[in-house]
Amino acid sequence: MRLLIAEDDKLHRSFLEAVARNTLPDLDELTITGDGADTIAAFETEEYDSVILDLQMPKVTGVEVAKYIWARKPNTKILFWTNYTEEAYIRGITKIVPGAAVYGYILKSAPEEQLKLALQGVFVAEQCVIDREVRGVQQRAEDRLSGLSELEYEALVDLCLGLTDKTIAARRNVSLRGAQSRLQHLYQKLGLDKADIPLGVWGPSFNSRTRAISLALSQGILNADALRREEEDLQRWLRDNLV
Amino acid sequence: MRLLIAEDDKLHRSFLEAVARNTLPDLDELTITGDGADTIAAFETEEYDSVILDLQMPKVTGVEVAKYIWARKPNTKILFWTNYTEEAYIRGITKIVPGAAVYGYILKSAPEEQLKLALQGVFVAEQCVIDREVRGVQQRAEDRLSGLSELEYEALVDLCLGLTDKTIAARRNVSLRGAQSRLQHLYQKLGLDKADIPLGVWGPSFNSRTRAISLALSQGILNADALRREEEDLQRWLRDNLV
DNA sequence: AAAAAAGCTGCGGGATCCCGCAACCCTGCC
DNA sequence: GGCAGGGTTGCGGGATCCCGCAGCTTTTTT
Numbered sequence: 001m002r003l004l005i006a007e008d009d010k011l012h013r014s015f016l017e018a019v020a021r022n023t024l025p026d027l028d029e030l031t032i033t034g035d036g037a038d039t040i041a042a043f044e045t046e047e048y049d050s051v052i053l054d055l056q057m058p059k060v061t062g063v064e065v066a067k068y069i070w071a072r073k074p075n076t077k078i079l080f081w082t083n084y085t086e087e088a089y090i091r092g093i094t095k096i097v098p099g100a101a102v103y104g105y106i107l108k109s110a111p112e113e114q115l116k117l118a119l120q121g122v123f124v125a126e127q128c129v130i131d132r133e134v135r136g137v138q139q140r141a142e143d144r145l146s147g148l149s150e151l152e153y154e155a156l157v158d159l160c161l162g163l164t165d166k167t168i169a170a171r172r173n174v175s176l177r178g179a180q181s182r183l184q185h186l187y188q189k190l191g192l193d194k195a196d197i198p199l200g201v202w203g204p205s206f207n208s209r210t211r212a213i214s215l216a217l218s219q220g221i222l223n224a225d226a227l228r229r230e231e232e233d234l235q236r237w238l239r240d241n242l243v
Numbered sequence: 244m245r246l247l248i249a250e251d252d253k254l255h256r257s258f259l260e261a262v263a264r265n266t267l268p269d270l271d272e273l274t275i276t277g278d279g280a281d282t283i284a285a286f287e288t289e290e291y292d293s294v295i296l297d298l299q300m301p302k303v304t305g306v307e308v309a310k311y312i313w314a315r316k317p318n319t320k321i322l323f324w325t326n327y328t329e330e331a332y333i334r335g336i337t338k339i340v341p342g343a344a345v346y347g348y349i350l351k352s353a354p355e356e357q358l359k360l361a362l363q364g365v366f367v368a369e370q371c372v373i374d375r376e377v378r379g380v381q382q383r384a385e386d387r388l389s390g391l392s393e394l395e396y397e398a399l400v401d402l403c404l405g406l407t408d409k410t411i412a413a414r415r416n417v418s419l420r421g422a423q424s425r426l427q428h429l430y431q432k433l434g435l436d437k438a439d440i441p442l443g444v445w446g447p448s449f450n451s452r453t454r455a456i457s458l459a460l461s462q463g464i465l466n467a468d469a470l471r472r473e474e475e476d477l478q479r480w481l482r483d484n485l486v
Numbered sequence: 487a488a489a490a491a492a493g494c495t496g497c498g499g500g501a502t503c504c505c506g507c508a509a510c511c512c513t514g515c516c
Numbered sequence: 517g518g519c520a521g522g523g524t525t526g527c528g529g530g531a532t533c534c535c536g537c538a539g540c541t542t543t544t545t546t
Contacts, residue, residue: 009351011254108252151523162454165503178524185523201509205481205530208504211405213456217467218474224460225465231461238448394493408533421494427535428493450502451534 001123002029002047002166005041006065007081012108016052023116024123035093036060040068048076050123050152055082055089056225063092064229070098079104081115081128085137087219088226091153094138100134104129137220148189157183157230158212162221171237183209192217244366245272245290249282249308250297250324252298259295259324267316267366272295276320279303283311284407291319293366296422298325298332299468306335309471313341321364322347322372324358328380330462334396337381347372351462378462391432391464403456414480433458 003020007013013032021027031046036057042048048080051069055062062080069076070116080103082122089106103212104122121129130138141148148156158168169179176233189209192215216222246263246286256275264270264486274289279300285291294312298305307322311317323336323346333348340346347365353374364372373381382470384390391399401411412422430451435458459465 011258015254016498149522159453160457162449162451162457164448164450167448174523175525177526180504181524183503205407205410206405207407207452208405209450210402210456211452212455214403214405214470216473218471227457228461231457393491417493418495420496423534424494426533430534 001026001121002049003027003031004039004042004046004048004051005030005034005125006034006052006057006062007032008034008057010034017111019115020052023119036062036065039065042164043069043072049078050077052079052081060136061092061229062226063089063096068095068102070096074098074101077102078124079106081106081116083108084133085133085220086223087137087141087189087221088223088225089124090137091132091141092226094141100188102126102128106131106144107132107133148186150163151182152189153221154187155179156212156215156216156222157227159183159186159209160227162210162215163234170241171234181222188214190219215241244269244302245292246270247285247289247291248273248275248293249277249279249295249300249305250275251277251279251300251478254295255297262301262355262358263295265360266362276288277394282308293320293322295322295324298323304335304468306339309460310339311418313344313437314341315343317341318401320345320365321370322349324349324351327350328463329466329469330380330384330464331466333377333380334384335469337384344386349374350376366466378387382403383448385478391429394425395429395432395462396424398429399455399465401472402426402429402452402469404458404473404477406477413484414477419435426455430455432461434461 004025005013005016005020007016012212013034017030018030029046029049031042033042034057037060038143039053040060041055043051051157053062053065057065062082065081066078072227078101080089080093082105085107092105093105102122104118106118106129114131118129154172155168158171163171165176165179165183169176169182172179172182174182190212192206192208192211206215244267248256248259249264250259256277260273263273272289272291274285274291276285277300280303282296282300283303286353296308297306300308301445305325310322311323321344324330325348330349336348338348345365347361349361349372349486357374361372364370395408398411398417401414406414408419408426410423411426412419415422415425417425433455435449435451435454
């Protein structure tokens with residue numbers, strides 16, 4: 001068994017190494033990398049069947065690394081190991097996980113015992129091991145009443161990047177009204193129409209557009225990391241469409 | 244010497260404990276807490292002259308804890324120990340540090356050697372020890388050309404919370420035009436007028452209001468944590484001003 | 487004391503946003 | 517076939533936002 005560990009915090013790194021070494025008896029080879037780019041580089045020169053991935057790494061996210069890995073070797077077993085249960089990450093992962101891949105999702109705050117179980121479950125028994133909390137978020141995201149549809153999520157991203165309605169329309173290939181319509185649905189889903197809005201005497205207290213961002217952030221649907229990644233996509237698109 | 248360590252990640256917790264124990268010879272008492280509320284509780288029952296604070300803790304931030312501590316015992320020595328150099332935190336801290344307090348600011352990513360030096364510097368020699376990187380951010384924030392003034396920062400916060408111009412005006416006790424004027428300056432400072440904006444054929448690509456949020460987040464002027472705290476202030480204000 | 491800088495304010499107007507209404511696709515289902 | 521549901525589109529209008537211009541006060545600088 002050949003294991004690759006990608007984690008930028010050195011403490012967690014050595015901790016993971018220690019636990020892996022005495023939980024996985026048939027560990028032949030172990031490599032450790034500190035950021036996304038290194039991880040991909042390592043994966044290019046060597047063969048690994050198992051990977052532990054920290055999601056928030058400088059420059060290249062864990063999600064992107066996973067995407068890269070699965071694009072090449074879809075049967076690589078990946079254990080995601082992260083701090084928070086941000087919906088943005090979970091959404092990103094469930095979008096790229098190939099049909100019958102083996103993977104796990106565990107929180108850094110989980111007790112060591114759980115980590116050991118996850119290691120064995122994913123890498124030895126080849127099961128999917130998803131943390132309870134994470135599973136909860138996943139459920140909610142799939143629920144089409146409380147969760148956002150893919151279209152609404154796209155709209156949210158564009159909104160948070162600071163685009164105008166017109167630009168959103170152009171980017172997503174819909175009419176102006178179409179873009180506005182998506183935003184409208186987004187507002188509803190986020191609960192912007194609800195009594196959530198305490199009307200003062202000065203009319204409505206909130207600006208839907210910016211309030212939507214605020215809500216999305218506080219509910220963990222989006223985070224700064226995810227936004228940074230989306231910003232790059234946007235810049236690429238802008239370059240290609242300057243006309 | 245009585246030391247209090249507040250840190251939610253258990254790995255970092257034990258690491259800190261180990262380093263503190265063999266760097267500070269005259270350590271009489273050592274308490275460790277895992278979140279902000281506990282920290283404050285501990286501080287209420289016992290006396291401590293030195294504290295190590297993680298900034299991002301669940302519920303009550305390190306900044307708030309520091310505020311509490313310094314409000315009672317201004318000569319408590321505090322070492323802030325955190326992951327990132329978010330301007331929001333730095334701004335929060337420099338706002339509450341009492342005149343001649345002894346404190347330090349060090350990054351989790353710093354080598355162990357630096358941590359040891361900081362421990363001794365702050366707790367023994369009673370110097371202020373500020374990490375280079377952090378110092379850089381601090382400088383820029385104080386620079387009135389690149390940094391935001393307190394007023395502009397307030398406007399940014401209100402903007403990010405999703406308020407309308409009208410509500411901002413009411414909250415900050417200025418006229419409607421006054422609020423808009425602040426926003427206008429904010430946009431300038433953030434570089435929203437610059438060539439940063441690649442005009443497509445569809446006119447301007449960005450909505451100033453939302454783009455400002457995007458920029459502020461990506462530049463680390465604000466973060467989700469800081470916003471959550473501000474949201475609470477806002478809710479309080481809303482309650483008091485429903486007329 | 488004079489000059490400069492920073493901030494607040496009213497006015498006005500063009501651009502943008504938000505959204506109800508109605509019509510028109512599709513797709514899937516009875 | 518019929519029919520409901522999700523998504524898109526055009527139209528129209530009221531609310532909001534953005535900002536230049538000009539005048540005012542306050543603070544800081546010279």
